[in-house]
Amino acid sequence: MLLEIDGFRTEPTARNLPRRDSAPRPRRIDCPRIERAVREILVAIGENPDRDGLLETPARVARAYAEVFAGLQQSASDHLARVFDHEGADGDFVVVRDIEFFSVCEHHLLPFFGRVHIVYLPAGGRVVGLSKLARTVDVFARRPQLQERIGSQIAEALVGDLGARGAGVVIEASHMCMMMRGAAKNRSDTVTSAFRGSLQTDASLRKEALALIGSRSDR
Ligand code: ZN
Numbered sequence: 583m584l585l586e587i588d589g590f591r592t593e594p595t596a597r598n599l600p601r602r603d604s605a606p607r608p609r610r611i612d613c614p615r616i617e618r619a620v621r622e623i624l625v626a627i628g629e630n631p632d633r634d635g636l637l638e639t640p641a642r643v644a645r646a647y648a649e650v651f652a653g654l655q656q657s658a659s660d661h662l663a664r665v666f667d668h669e670g671a672d673g674d675f676v677v678v679r680d681i682e683f684f685s686v687c688e689h690h691l692l693p694f695f696g697r698v699h700i701v702y703l704p705a706g707g708r709v710v711g712l713s714k715l716a717r718t719v720d721v722f723a724r725r726p727q728l729q730e731r732i733g734s735q736i737a738e739a740l741v742g743d744l745g746a747r748g749a750g751v752v753i754e755a756s757h758m759c760m761m762m763r764g765a766a767k768n769r770s771d772t773v774t775s776a777f778r779g780s781l782q783t784d785a786s787l788r789k790e791a792l793a794l795i796g797s798r799s800d801r
């Protein structure tokens with residue numbers, strides 16, 4: 583793969599690959615504003631926000647949101663920059679399965695949660711500690727999200743920030759917006775996959791990677 587950067591064609595490295603997670607960071611989460619909004623919601627659904635049980639609710643929701651959406655102010659590169667060199671890692675898959683995650687769907691602001699499975703092909707001997715992968719998942723999960731987008735953002739960060747030759751992310755999740763709402767309550771899991779780099783372009787590598795990850799359906 584060759585990249586066109588500033589008119590030069592160059593081999594990708596961790597440094598010269600474009601940052602995919604470059605959206606402007608929001609200001610600090612505005613907790614008083616969340617509190618006012620939650621109070622409004624309580625009034626709008628016909629509740630009395632001044633009754634004992636609800637008095638502290640707006641402040642509690644604000645604190646919970648600050649935590650649940652903390653990923654908006656974080657970047658995957660903070661975690662993926664700390665690589666350790668593992669000579670000979672190139673060509674070997676790194677597979678990490680069953681990373682637990684919790685996120686909030688951006689359509690309903692209701693939680694979805696499940697497990698993330700990651701596979702990547704290191705380049706230049708650059709591999710990253712397992713805890714950094716889990717933190718990377720949190721960076722993207724702790725935002726208003728779509729399941730598909732979490733997967734593609736993780737895969738892009740592995741290629742863009744870590745400099746992996748290829749990356750694949752499979753996510754199995756349950757969505758509260760599907761489970762709680764409607765007549766046909768639905769407990770089924772949603773499975774999504776995203777592949778970048780050589781795992782996107784090379785079907786046989788991708789097949790090998792998927793076999794390593796496995797999924798609930800073939801366990
Ligand atoms: Zn939803």
